[in-house]
Amino acid sequence: xxxxxxxxxxxxSIVTLIEQLVPDALCSVMGVKHNGTHLTPISAxxxxxxxxxxxxxxxxxPGGGSCxxxxxxxxxxxxxxxxxxxxxxxxxAFALPFGLRxxxxxxxxxxxxxxxxxxxxxxxxxxxxxxxxxxxxxxxxTTIRLAIITDRKQYALxxxxxxxxxxxxxxxxxxxxxxxxxxKSTWSPSxxxxxxxxxxxxxxxxxxxxxxxxxxRHLKSQFMPNFPEPxxxxxxxxxxxxxxxxxxxxxxLENHGCTLTNEDGKPIHLIGMLTDVTEQHERERELKxxxxxxxxxxxxxxxxxxxxxxxxxxxxxxxxxxxxxxxSRIFGSVSPPRYAExxxxxxxxxxxxxxLINDVLDMAKIEAQRFELRRTEILLSELTDSALLLVRxxxxxxxxxxxxxxxxxVVLLVDGRAMRQVLTNFxxxxxxxxxxxxxxxxxTEHLTGGGLALGVEDNGAGMNEEGLAVALEPFGQVQxxxxxxxxxxxxxxxxxxxxxxxxxxxxxxxxAPGHGTRVWAEFPPTDVSxxxxxxx
Numbered sequence: 001x002x003x004x005x006x007x008x009x010x011x012x013s014i015v016t017l018i019e020q021l022v023p024d025a026l027c028s029v030m031g032v033k034h035n036g037t038h039l040t041p042i043s044a045x046x047x048x049x050x051x052x053x054x055x056x057x058x059x060x061x062p063g064g065g066s067c068x069x070x071x072x073x074x075x076x077x078x079x080x081x082x083x084x085x086x087x088x089x090x091x092x093a094f095a096l097p098f099g100l101r102x103x104x105x106x107x108x109x110x111x112x113x114x115x116x117x118x119x120x121x122x123x124x125x126x127x128x129x130x131x132x133x134x135x136x137x138x139x140x141x142t143t144i145r146l147a148i149i150t151d152r153k154q155y156a157l158x159x160x161x162x163x164x165x166x167x168x169x170x171x172x173x174x175x176x177x178x179x180x181x182x183x184k185s186t187w188s189p190s191x192x193x194x195x196x197x198x199x200x201x202x203x204x205x206x207x208x209x210x211x212x213x214x215x216x217r218h219l220k221s222q223f224m225p226n227f228p229e230p231x232x233x234x235x236x237x238x239x240x241x242x243x244x245x246x247x248x249x250x251x252x253l254e255n256h257g258c259t260l261t262n263e264d265g266k267p268i269h270l271i272g273m274l275t276d277v278t279e280q281h282e283r284e285r286e287l288k289x290x291x292x293x294x295x296x297x298x299x300x301x302x303x304x305x306x307x308x309x310x311x312x313x314x315x316x317x318x319x320x321x322x323x324x325x326x327x328s329r330i331f332g333s334v335s336p337p338r339y340a341e342x343x344x345x346x347x348x349x350x351x352x353x354x355x356l357i358n359d360v361l362d363m364a365k366i367e368a369q370r371f372e373l374r375r376t377e378i379l380l381s382e383l384t385d386s387a388l389l390l391v392r393x394x395x396x397x398x399x400x401x402x403x404x405x406x407x408x409x410v411v412l413l414v415d416g417r418a419m420r421q422v423l424t425n426f427x428x429x430x431x432x433x434x435x436x437x438x439x440x441x442x443x444t445e446h447l448t449g450g451g452l453a454l455g456v457e458d459n460g461a462g463m464n465e466e467g468l469a470v471a472l473e474p475f476g477q478v479q480x481x482x483x484x485x486x487x488x489x490x491x492x493x494x495x496x497x498x499x500x501x502x503x504x505x506x507x508x509x510x511x512a513p514g515h516g517t518r519v520w521a522e523f524p525p526t527d528v529s530x531x532x533x534x535x536x
Contacts, residue, residue, distance in 0.1 A: 007151040011043035014140055014147070018121070019046065021136040026100075026122040029108075029144060030058065030067045032115055039067055039118060047098075047122065054094045060115075065091045066105035067118040074115060076106045076134075081126035101126045106137065108145050116148045174253075178205060178270040194253065194276055196244030205270075211242040213250065239277070252278045316354050323347040360491065373415040373502055379531070380410040380454070384442055387423035391431060399436040402427075406444040409531040410452065412523065418499045425492035426456035426519055433517070434460030443520075452528045455508070455520020463511040472497060472509075493519075503527070 001010055011029050018027045028044030039058040041047075058064055060071045065088050070077040079085045080102050082095050088103075095103075102123040108116045119141055121129070165175075165188070174191025178184075187195075187203040195211050209217060239254050257272025323346040326334060334340045384406055395402050412419070423442065430440040438459050445453040463471060471493050497507045500521040511517040 001150055010147045015043045015045055018140050022133050028120045029117055031117045051098045066103040067120050070105035070107045070118050071115045074107050079103045080128045099124045104129050108141055174274040176272055181268050196246035213241045216240045251276055252281050312357050320350040375413050377411050377413055378416045380412055383419055387420055390424050391427040395431050400431055400434055401439045403441040411529045413527045422496040422499050425496040430456050430458035434458045450525030452523045453520045457518040459516040462513045462515050462517055464513055
């Protein structure tokens with residue numbers, strides 16, 4: 001067994017030994033088949049071959065002769081006369097012609113209690129066994145059990161290794177095994193293809209290092225063992241560049257390996273695997289370059305828009321200011337009357353355009369990280385009143401009820417202009433997507449720990465998860481089953497979210513189709529106080 005002899009040869013040796021220890025006996029070993037329900041001969045050197053063929057598929061059961069019954073009962077079965085014992089009713093007809101008259105069968109049990117095999121001793125005359133004969137056979141049964149268990153483990157190991165090698169070849173994983181005791185190395189076919197070497201080329205650590213580009217050879221001392229001298233590092237992982245022997249093409253390989261030691265801790269094997277990650281590294285490089293280019297372009301765009309604030313707003317303010325003066329008739333009437341209509345259109349268009357430009361410039365400043373907060377303590381009611389004042393005409397025009405439900409006397413440490421813009425955006429969106437007769441509520445709620453929730457809820461159209469994702473993207477326009485003004489940049493919600501998070505608060509939003517939307521900011525206790533606290 002230690003020399004790797006196959007199971008039948010090992011059992012033949014044990015059968016021969018038993019026949020020497022118990023004179024006149026004809027010994028056989030019957031193994032349990034893979035189905036677990038039948039026995040078949042593994043070794044029986046001196047039994048007639050025709051008889052062995054006849055018992056090639058003995059059923060394990062209460063009437064299975066000596067061996068089938070012993071495997072079923074898991075205990076020795078002694079048949080002193082085959083001619084008369086009922087256990088042999090199914091097998092007697094072909095046993096007796098071969099001169100077999102007695103059969104003693106002993107089960108070979110695994111440590112878990114399962115049956116591995118049976119050992120049978122046949123005699124050509126009826127007779128019972130002696131205690132001495134049974135005592136001589138029992139140690140042999142222990143050896144048979146060891147042989148069968150060892151064979152099963154070796155078979156499982158060979159099967160596992162075959163699966164691994166097949167998987168490694170299919171996945172193009174190169175493997176190596178360096179025997180430090182015998183100074184021999186083995187390379188898998190995949191590894192040879194990776195290195196561009198033939199099947200006859202030497203497999204050694206030195207031969208592998210020849211393929212590594214000179215600039216990466218220092219990695220062997222940093223990550224890999226300095227074969228064959230110590231120190232040994234276990235396990236290791238490193239990425240190396242190699243040049244293929246057959247083409248000179250450079251490839252990038254990722255090396256995973258470890259050192260195996262004996263019971264004394266002495267290294268005896270180096271094993272490992274290499275995978276070609278050239279394409280992966282190339283894709284990562286391309287993605288990194290594309291990301292840097294996109295970030296650079298976005299930063300340039302944001303910087304340009306942020307720096308254009310004065311150039312865009314100044315002439316537009318002049319258009320709005322002068323058109324407002326004309327439509328207000330500060331210097332007299334406008335004639336003919338149609339000009340008054342045109343001036344009114346110019347004013348409204350200019351105001352709308354300024355609103356859009358302000359949104360775009362605010363978003364650009366946020367993306368360029370040039371938006372500066374000017375925090376001051378401000379009474380919450382002042383913020384909510386000014387925000388409601390700005391959206392009340394829009395609500396009245398649609399017949400929507402505005403409700404204010406805030407805690408009086410609350411003071412926030414925020415940028416007043418920024419938070420006014422947040423509330424205005426929340427309210428405008430709610431009014432825009434709520435049908436006539438609906439309700440929009442501006443609310444506050446006190447949070448556990450002293451924080452404050454400030455937000456807006458409506459009973460309008462609402463959105464599903466996909467709609468929410470679109471609404472939170474810059475320039476996102478959500479399709480609604482509601483007649484509404486589509487004018488806008490799609491920046492209101494993203495800007496509000498960014499301004500809330502600039503304050504160090506949390507942005508929250510929930511929505512459901514047909515049930516409306518609830519959007520709010522959660523401020524930490526450090527940003528919330530009250531007029532009563534300030535007075536104290």
